[in-house]
Structure formats: C-alpha cells, structure tokens
Amino acid sequence: MTKMSLGSHPYLLGFEQLERLLERSAKSGNEGYPPFNIEQTSENSYRITLAVAGFAEAELAVTLEDRQLVIRGRQSEDGEGRIFLHRGIAARQFQRSFVLAEGVEVGEAVMENGLLHVDLTRAEPERVVQRISIKKG
Template identity: 80%
Template sequence: MSKLTLGAYPHMLGFEQLERLLERSAKSGADGYPPFNIEQTSDHSYRITLAVAGFAESDLSITVEDRQLVIRGRQNDDADGRVFLHRGIAARQFQRMFVLADGVEVGEAVIENGLLHVDLTRAVPEAVVQKINIRKG
C-alpha cells in the first residue's frame, strides 16, 4: 500500500505544513493513553474529553503550539515508603496532540470526576470574493 500525500493533488497549493502536522499528530498518540472523546457540541464548537483519573489540576498542562493543541500530564510518583502488594495503577505521563484548523480557538478547560474537558470554537469566516483584473502583457 503506497502512502498518499497532499503533493499528489496539484490543485492543493500551500498545504505542505498541514501534511507535516498530520504526520506529527498520528505519531503523538500511538499508545492510546489516555483515552479520549471528541464531540461536536454545536455547529461551530467541539469538546475534547480525556480520561485523566488520578491526575490533579497541577499535574496537567494545556498549550497551543504551532496550530496544535498539546495536553500533557505528569504525575509525581509518591510511592516512597509505601509497600505495594500489587501495583496496577502506575504514575504515568502522557502527551496528546490535536491539530487545529485555521480559525479554531481553544476556550475553557475544566477537570471534573477524573475527566478533563477542553472546549473549542471555530470562527465562521466571511465569504470573500476577490476580483482579479487581467491586463494586456
């Protein structure tokens, strides 16, 4: 199976950066942790929900870097002095990235009951028609 690139579509001009963003995004969440949902909450808004049980607000960071929403989690391993007979819940770090289209803005982030909700809105661009004059050469 050959890899399909945006370069295979000559009428798609200036989308090289989008292809790089998609490739980086595909690599970032390869292990599937933490699980997440993406829901459309209205015609122009979305909500990403990540299952972050065990993470405190201070363990999480949310940034926008180069048109990517980056959500990171890092827990401190507080097992010092504790004796575990079984340890199935490990302190684990993660990084999830989501590529944002032009006009998508990150809004509020709320953590409740082990779920991190990040709201996004998409601005509706005005339709612009530009007339290009043709001159004789």
C-alpha cells in the same frame, strides 16, 4: 504510476503546510493512554474529554504549540514509605497531541469527576469574492 502527494497535486496550490500537519499528527506518538472522546457540541464548537482519574490539576498541563494542542500529565511518586501488596494503579505520565485547523481556538479547560474537558471553537471564515482585472500584455 507515480505517487502524488497532497502538496504536489496540480489543483491544490499552497497546501504544503496541510501535508506537513498530517505527517506531524501521524508521528505524534500518541499511545492509547489516556482514553479520550472528541464530540461536536455545536456547529462550530468541539470538546475533547480525557479520562485522567488520579491526576490533580497541578499535575496536568494544556498548551498550544504551533497549532497543536498538547495535553501532558505527570503524577508525582508518593509511594515512598508505603508498602504495596498489589499495585494496579500506576503513576504514569502521558502526552496527547491534537493538530488544530486554522481558525480553531482553544477555550477553557475544566476538570470534573476525573475527566479533563477542553473546549474548542471554530471561527466562521469570512466569505470574500474578489474580482481580478485582466490587463493586456
């Protein structure tokens, strides 16, 4: 039996880009840090929340790169001159990526109590019915 990919299925025409998006999201290299939630806040809106305790707003970057929401964090090393007897809170960097569907727009990003909230909205697609005329050949 031959393995059939999404883009080569005979009834799914033009979905090659969707297959590439799935591959890209699988290879995005997201680790388990920082933990995050994704919630649906209404029929056409979502909120991504990342636990970024210890990060200042200036140490975080939220960008949209080719339909991919990328959230990066890089803490500055301020341990110079300090002597730690135990260091359980590490200053580490991270990158989280989320592939967005066509029509999903990024709203605002808000930092609140160590949580970064990024709001997303999905535009309702316009329903179009088009009649195609048949010509004699």
